[in-house]
Amino acid sequence: MTLHRSFSTSAALSNRCIAYVQNGDPTQVLRSVTFSRLPPPSPNTVNLRFLLSPINPADVNTIEGVYPSKPSLTSNLTSKGLGSSEEPVYVGGNEGLAQVVQVGDGVEKLKEGDWVVMDKPQLGTWSTSRNVSFKDVIRLPTSGLTEAHGATMTVNPTTAYNMLTGFANLKEGDWVIQNGANSAVGQLVIQIAKVKGINTINFVRSRDNMAPLVEHLKGLGATKVLTYDDLNDKSLRTKVKEWTGGKDIRLALNCVGGEPTTSMAKFLGQDAHLVSYGAMSKKPLSLPTSLHIFKNLTSHGFWQTNWTKTHSREEKEQLITTLAEMMQEGKIKAPEHTIVTIGAKESDEEATAKMQDVFANIAQGRYGKKVLLKLEDTST
Amino acid sequence: MTLHRSFSTSAALSNRCIAYVQNGDPTQVLRSVTFSRLPPPSPNTVNLRFLLSPINPADVNTIEGVYPSKPSLTSNLTSKGLGSSEEPVYVGGNEGLAQVVQVGDGVEKLKEGDWVVMDKPQLGTWSTSRNVSFKDVIRLPTSGLTEAHGATMTVNPTTAYNMLTGFANLKEGDWVIQNGANSAVGQLVIQIAKVKGINTINFVRSRDNMAPLVEHLKGLGATKVLTYDDLNDKSLRTKVKEWTGGKDIRLALNCVGGEPTTSMAKFLGQDAHLVSYGAMSKKPLSLPTSLHIFKNLTSHGFWQTNWTKTHSREEKEQLITTLAEMMQEGKIKAPEHTIVTIGAKESDEEATAKMQDVFANIAQGRYGKKVLLKLEDTST
Numbered sequence: 001m002t003l004h005r006s007f008s009t010s011a012a013l014s015n016r017c018i019a020y021v022q023n024g025d026p027t028q029v030l031r032s033v034t035f036s037r038l039p040p041p042s043p044n045t046v047n048l049r050f051l052l053s054p055i056n057p058a059d060v061n062t063i064e065g066v067y068p069s070k071p072s073l074t075s076n077l078t079s080k081g082l083g084s085s086e087e088p089v090y091v092g093g094n095e096g097l098a099q100v101v102q103v104g105d106g107v108e109k110l111k112e113g114d115w116v117v118m119d120k121p122q123l124g125t126w127s128t129s130r131n132v133s134f135k136d137v138i139r140l141p142t143s144g145l146t147e148a149h150g151a152t153m154t155v156n157p158t159t160a161y162n163m164l165t166g167f168a169n170l171k172e173g174d175w176v177i178q179n180g181a182n183s184a185v186g187q188l189v190i191q192i193a194k195v196k197g198i199n200t201i202n203f204v205r206s207r208d209n210m211a212p213l214v215e216h217l218k219g220l221g222a223t224k225v226l227t228y229d230d231l232n233d234k235s236l237r238t239k240v241k242e243w244t245g246g247k248d249i250r251l252a253l254n255c256v257g258g259e260p261t262t263s264m265a266k267f268l269g270q271d272a273h274l275v276s277y278g279a280m281s282k283k284p285l286s287l288p289t290s291l292h293i294f295k296n297l298t299s300h301g302f303w304q305t306n307w308t309k310t311h312s313r314e315e316k317e318q319l320i321t322t323l324a325e326m327m328q329e330g331k332i333k334a335p336e337h338t339i340v341t342i343g344a345k346e347s348d349e350e351a352t353a354k355m356q357d358v359f360a361n362i363a364q365g366r367y368g369k370k371v372l373l374k375l376e377d378t379s380t
Numbered sequence: 381m382t383l384h385r386s387f388s389t390s391a392a393l394s395n396r397c398i399a400y401v402q403n404g405d406p407t408q409v410l411r412s413v414t415f416s417r418l419p420p421p422s423p424n425t426v427n428l429r430f431l432l433s434p435i436n437p438a439d440v441n442t443i444e445g446v447y448p449s450k451p452s453l454t455s456n457l458t459s460k461g462l463g464s465s466e467e468p469v470y471v472g473g474n475e476g477l478a479q480v481v482q483v484g485d486g487v488e489k490l491k492e493g494d495w496v497v498m499d500k501p502q503l504g505t506w507s508t509s510r511n512v513s514f515k516d517v518i519r520l521p522t523s524g525l526t527e528a529h530g531a532t533m534t535v536n537p538t539t540a541y542n543m544l545t546g547f548a549n550l551k552e553g554d555w556v557i558q559n560g561a562n563s564a565v566g567q568l569v570i571q572i573a574k575v576k577g578i579n580t581i582n583f584v585r586s587r588d589n590m591a592p593l594v595e596h597l598k599g600l601g602a603t604k605v606l607t608y609d610d611l612n613d614k615s616l617r618t619k620v621k622e623w624t625g626g627k628d629i630r631l632a633l634n635c636v637g638g639e640p641t642t643s644m645a646k647f648l649g650q651d652a653h654l655v656s657y658g659a660m661s662k663k664p665l666s667l668p669t670s671l672h673i674f675k676n677l678t679s680h681g682f683w684q685t686n687w688t689k690t691h692s693r694e695e696k697e698q699l700i701t702t703l704a705e706m707m708q709e710g711k712i713k714a715p716e717h718t719i720v721t722i723g724a725k726e727s728d729e730e731a732t733a734k735m736q737d738v739f740a741n742i743a744q745g746r747y748g749k750k751v752l753l754k755l756e757d758t759s760t
Contacts, residue, residue, distance in 0.1 A: 068674045254669075257669050262664070276669045276672045276673060277673060278669070278673075279668075279669035279670070279673075284642070284666045284667055284668050284669065285666070285667050285668075285669050285672070286664045286665070286666040286667075287664055287665050287666075287679075288659075288664050288665075289634075289637050289656045289658070289659035289664065289665050289681065290659070291681070292656045292665070292679065292680060292681025293656060293657060293658075293659075293681035293682065293683045294448045294681070294683060294686075295681075296680075296681060296683070296686055297681065298678060298679070298680050299667075299672065299678065299679040299680075300672060300676075300678050300679075301669065301671070301672025301673035301674070301675075301676060301677065301678075302673065303673045303674060303676070306674075306676055
């Protein structure tokens with residue numbers, strides 16, 4: 001993990017972004033676009049320099065055009081060609097960590113050098129620089145975080161925190177059950193639950209050598225780690241009752257769908273909430289109606305993009321502050337990650353080829369950890 | 381429909397109830413039990429004379445022992461034999477209309493002759509008489525209702541009203557979509573929605589001659605009546621948009637489950653609620669996870685028994701008052717029904733045989749309308 005907080009203002013450098021003109025397979029449609037340095041920020045805006053921006057699974061769907069949250073076309077990067085009014089582009093990237101380079105008139109709460117995260121979806125974070133409204137960013141309240149913490153702040157930790165706190169009114173000593181427990185969100189659920197004294201029962205896919213994964217998740221604070229196969233073992237019901245002391249489990253988090261989720265829901269007690277944030281099995285959520293009627297189970301979805309749209313500025317700042325504090329205190333680890341750097345001296349052709357290659361690797365599951373994109377200013 | 385409001389106090393008569401000693405097939409386990417007239421009510425209780433009590437589908441499951449709400453054993457009906465402490469019985473019946481015969485000391489809000497409905501599940505309404513706490517009944521606020529209205533007040537109309545008002549905050553001109561629309565609850569949803577100016581799209585099973593059913597439901601106030609087959613017709617989406625003027629449908633009521641419910645859910649707009657109160661197809665509820673995540677669909681169950689447990693006396697009285705007023709104003713029709721009378725002169729053997737026959741007919745779907753039980757005092 002590296003900590004880069006400096007940025008260059010040398011006149012010899014230009015900007016770069018990773019963009020696309022039309023939706024499609026990312027390995028085909030992504031293009032590197034070099035554009036001029038930004039003019040000074042207009043009133044109520046700030047010039048940002050992106051430090052590190054993740055490539056999240058939803059970014060792939062956004063580029064494909066199958067994700068419900070869509071970016072706007074950008075047409076003022078260049079005077080002609082890609083990024084101009086005649087060939088507007090979508091700049092990729094929804095999440096990222098940026099540093100404030102310059103603040104425009106009327107911006108009071110941000111200053112040069114501040115770290116910020118995005119408060120608006122699809123701002124186009126796969127870019128060296130952007131000029132955005134001061135309302136579209138939230139300042140990270142304190143220093144002492146890694147770039148990787150900051151870059152991955154607004155999607156996965158917020159999802160985990162909001163699912164844990166927004167549905168069932170859980171108290172210390174309560175229990176949560178989840179599948180896909182080794183997903184990025186799943187690992188954050190484990191860590192945040194641990195901070196709150198909430199116990200977690202974590203289900204993962206069975207694999208040849210379970211021990212390292214179990215050890216990793218327990219290291220994060222998992223109370224119990226099991227496989228989907230264990231759900232079919234009838235003795236599990238007795239074990240779970242022993243672990244919980246018979247206390248009803250009132251929250252289940254699901255990113256899988258299909259049969260393992262149906263089985264997991266049967267471990268829930270009266271008045272519980274099943275919250276789905278993914279469907280990795282690509283199978284629908286199937287629940288016996290009797291769980292709804294007689295146990296008063298409520299089944300929800302959670303989408304951080306929707307939460308952001310429907311909550312106040314104050315609530316969002318409070319959430320980021322809370323999460324940042326947990327990270328500073330070492331209670332939330334940054335996700336395991338690989339940094340892909342597009343160097344200053346790489347041409348747009350080289351950068352385009354590299355990005356398409358990155359997405360080919362993502363599609364084939366070659367990373368197994370989060371990919372964070374670092375765009376250097378281009379040498380011109 | 382008949383209106384019987386008198387009751388006999390002749391000393392020559394005794395009581396009767398329909399009971400069972402152990403769970404099982406109603407056509408096998410039900411027994412008629414004759415027992416003495418009740419002693420005067422103890423303090424804070426009332427003696428009730430049941431006028432009419434429905435046989436609801438859930439009563440069958442209760443007798444079978446597969447329903448989550450269970451009656452208590454009764455052991456004080458007789459001094460020996462069935463209904464005595466040595467052979468306690470479960471008295472059947474969850475819903476019913478009763479008249480207050482005598483009030484005990486300390487009962488202020490009820491008087492002789494009042495009509496009441498049950499405020500506690502499984503009180504054993506298939507009985508001529510019971511002595512119950514005044515807290516276990518709710519007075520019907522005014523006269524002018526039929527016995528059939530009163531007898532069927534607490535299960536189906538309450539379910540329909542609470543599902544319409546308790547989940548989505550619907551306003552006049554809004555739309556509700558439901559399946560099983562010709563069920564007892566479905567017909568009440570149509571009528572109550574009509575009172576509130578809410579439009580209904582109603583799905584029913586396709587049948588050879590649809591016209592009479594469509595006419596009946598439209599007569600109750602249905603805005604649109606369609607079949608599950610229509611859900612597969614792609615042009616339906618366009619039609620629904622025309623009907624609603626593009627307004628999001630935010631409430632779906634489901635008593636079917638399976639594929640027709642999955643298809644119906646896809647007609648819901650943003651932030652909608654799917655409320656399930658039955659599973660007539662015996663298939664689970666299967667929903668694409670994306671509806672939960674991206675359209676913020678919430679899937680609930682509704683069980684009136686649970687609502688009753690979790691709401692205040694005042695809320696329950698208000699609900700009954702509201703429904704009774706709609707009935708008095710002719711806006712809620714009593715359900716189509718058949719009255720089965722167990723006559724005063726029928727022996728327990730004859731009454732037992734008749735009840736077992738009634739349940740055999742119910743199991744074979746021979747009535748097609750609600751069966752209301754009228755128990756005459758037995759001649760002794």
